[in-house]
Amino acid sequence: MALIVQKYGGTSVGNIERIQNVANKVAKFVDDGHQVVVAVSAMSGETNRLTAMAHEIQARPIKREMDVLLTTGEQVTIALLSMALQEKGYPAISYTGWQVPIKTDAVHSKARIEEIDSEKIFGQLNQGKVVVVAGFQGVTPDGDITTLGRGGSDTTAVALAAALNADECQIYTDVDGVYTTDPRVVPQAKRLDHITFEEMLEMASLGAKVLQIRSVEFASKYNVPLRVLSSLQDGGGTLITSEENFKENEMEKPLISGIAFSRDEAKLMILGVPDKPGVAYQILGPISDANIEIDMIIQNQGIDGTTDFTFTIARGDLPVALDLLKSTANKLGAREVLSDDTIVKISMVGVGMKSHSGIASQMFKTLADNDINIQMIGTTEIKISVVIDEQYLELAVQSLHEAFELDK
Known part of the structure; x- marks a missing residue:
């Protein structure tokens, strides 16, 4: 019983x-x-x-x-x-x-x-x-x-x-x-x-x-x-x-358990920011203070003493976040602020990633074979996430599902 x-x-x-x-x-x-x-x-x-x-x-x-x-x-x-x-x-x-x-x-x-x-x-x-x-x-x-x-x-x-x-x-x-x-x-x-x-x-x-x-x-x-x-x-x-x-x-069998995706994504970019300590906080602090959750973050260091900063948020938060970022850009003397609300995030999840290599490369190859450009990449121990153009969502998910034989 x-x-x-x-x-x-x-x-x-x-x-x-x-x-x-x-x-x-x-x-x-x-x-x-x-x-x-x-x-x-x-x-x-x-x-x-x-x-x-x-x-x-x-x-x-x-x-x-x-x-x-x-x-x-x-x-x-x-x-x-x-x-x-x-x-x-x-x-x-x-x-x-x-x-x-x-x-x-x-x-x-x-x-x-x-x-x-x-x-x-x-x-x-x-x-x-x-x-x-x-x-x-x-x-x-x-x-x-x-x-x-x-x-x-x-x-x-x-x-x-x-x-x-x-x-x-x-x-x-x-x-x-x-x-x-x-x-x-x-x-x-x-x-x-x-x-x-x-x-x-x-x-x-x-x-x-x-x-x-x-x-x-x-x-x-x-x-x-x-x-x-x-x-x-x-x-x-x-x-x-x-x-x-x-x-x-049983734990040895599936490298990937599933593919999740989110259409509720937007990307913000602030370009030509002075590359100095504390700049990340100056950029993201006002966004967080507005109770806007930040997801993926990429910072690229330039050779001219500036840096480019890119991050993703929920699509519905874009108008408020964009205004805040433009204000920050003026204070920092940044070169440009860009935004994009036509992106999606696709993630492959599986505990098998902990003990197997090559999953990321296979994922990237599958997307490349389908002429799908990767804009951002994020990883954890059991997850690989990529940001792509939303028009390729179905093609990407279907291709990855087939490539990793999840239909088997």
Whole structure:
């Protein structure tokens, strides 16, 4: 018998038929002798509906009251799912975040979980019940209701699994696992049977939207095995776990686990900057002070006592960042400021890179063979990223996927 925490998102519980489908899935695990805790989101569209109602009343609703309002969405779902299980003959009980309680800090709309009291849940599990918990929400020490921000239900599920020392945390979505790349770009993309936390964190940060980074970070910190599955079809999904949990022979096989890409990229260049200590801070400091996240950075030293500085940011931040950089250029006496919002970043991720050489050269050769120019390069121990012109995104991803035989 295993203790399993399952999470179902908004599309999985989007209507009564789908809620009953979820109940059937949960029932199968109970029939197999497992204890099950279920975390659920609000029904798809409900959070948007509630938000729109709030904005009809207040242009800028108070965050505390928005948390009180939005958490009602999950409260509806937990009650309906519990009823569906009960109707099928499976004892079930629902809890909101504050009833568990899931204790958080007091940052409304993006609270962080600090502690989960597991006594009540264990008490119900020991009575043979399925425990259905509202995702995305918690309670402050003062008793105020909070929400956890984007990806909050995933985080709730992983936190519950950690607190309960569960055998596995299963995240049910509208896809059946993690793929070698986006199947919409490469139809031959394959579902991965397993992937490490480290690889999943890289892929999530680079544009893969299967899981929120926050939930993967939580799972990695507490070593909670995660499995991504489809709520609409059967299958084994993708297991995400620590590198140590893989067998050695399995770890030797894949050099590259996947290719991630991000279209949300822009590049800024400041040319002819005096080459002296502190210039990098003078350039990037104002950008960071404006809460604009900087990604890749390249600095080229010239022979005339000047340097060129290039960095990437999110495309939506370009107008503000460009104004700041022009102001900095005037102060530094730089020659020119250029920008480009027609770039994309493509990244190859794999723990196999740690022990194998030649991956970067093969990647660069593949792009060169397709007449794709590389504008910037960045690497980590398990990742190689390149910036290219966005018009070559599909060709680059498809070519790299084939070159590294990810379709095999």
